[in-house]
Amino acid sequence: IVPARQYAGLPAGQWNGLEINCVGPDYRVTLNGVVVVDAKAADFPELAKRPKSGLIGLQNHSEEVYFRNIRIGPAQK
Numbered sequence: 767i768v769p770a771r772q773y774a775g776l777p778a779g780q781w782n783g784l785e786i787n788c789v790g791p792d793y794r795v796t797l798n799g800v801v802v803v804d805a806k807a808a809d810f811p812e813l814a815k816r817p818k819s820g821l822i823g824l825q826n827h828s829e830e831v832y833f834r835n836i837r838i839g840p841a842q843k
Contacts (some may be wrong), residue, residue: 774800
């Protein structure tokens, strides 16, 4: 629904740090210390239609991928 503002990924072989913070329908995505998405339902009404509970899925695009230090906690307002 909301595209990233810029690319902030590190080169292949380096770990990326990703934080996704959701509060209600609003969310912020920070990649390697750079806010790449800051989406509010007031600006993108489609976000208000999305479920606010459910499963958390990790995705790749048919490439070898590793995840580490995954933590889930309360949202930061």
